[in-house]
Amino acid sequence: MRRGALMKLPQISLMRCSPRSFLLNASRILLPVAVAVSLYQATSRSPLGITADNGDKAVHVLAFFILAVLDDFAFPGKGFGVSKILPLVLFGILIEYIQSFLPYRSTDIYDLLADCAGLALYVLLVPLLKRIPLVRERWKA
Numbered sequence: 001m002r003r004g005a006l007m008k009l010p011q012i013s014l015m016r017c018s019p020r021s022f023l024l025n026a027s028r029i030l031l032p033v034a035v036a037v038s039l040y041q042a043t044s045r046s047p048l049g050i051t052a053d054n055g056d057k058a059v060h061v062l063a064f065f066i067l068a069v070l071d072d073f074a075f076p077g078k079g080f081g082v083s084k085i086l087p088l089v090l091f092g093i094l095i096e097y098i099q100s101f102l103p104y105r106s107t108d109i110y111d112l113l114a115d116c117a118g119l120a121l122y123v124l125l126v127p128l129l130k131r132i133p134l135v136r137e138r139w140k141a
Contacts, residue, residue, distance in 0.1 A: 019137040020076075027073035034070055035091065038063050042095040045104050057114040064088060064118030072122070073138050080126070085119055092116070 017025070041063075067088055072080045092115035099105040130136045 019134055020140060023073050023134070023138055024076065027070045031067070031070040031074045034063075034067055038067065038091075039095065039098075043098055043102060043105065057110060060111050060114035061118040061121060064092065064115040065121050066118075067091075068119050068122035076138050080123060088119055089116065 041059075068080070068084075071084050071088060075084070078084065089112075092112050095115075096107045096109075096112055100107040130139055
């Protein structure tokens with residue numbers, strides 16, 4: 001290599017990426033990030049500052065809805081069935097188990113039910129999501 005010359009790096013362009021590839025790659029990057037953020041939020045002291053009674057249930061529904069979307073989009077070869085739902089439910093159980101050991105958190109079966117409600121919400125909204133132009137790429141063959 002010539003002195004002073006820069007090594008040529010491969011260029012990554014989202015503009016050259018098909019919508020399906022973009023969704024796949026973004027979901028595969030964001031899924032572990034979302035899992036890590038969820039675990040951090042679940043194990044830290046009042047991270048969101050929610051003080052309303054049962055206000056955290058909405059956060060559980062939203063978090064598991066997002067995890068369901070990312071899980072389903074990251075692995076489009078299979079439908080959103082037991083192989084995708086079970087690990088997410090087990091993750092919810094793991095969070096509640098960990099919280100049982102934290103003096104500033106508590107285990108709540110209603111949190112787990114809210115997690116399952118987030119997963120069910122995704123299943124119910126799939127027909128609507130299939131109508132959104134970019135999002136429907138997930139279901140194309």
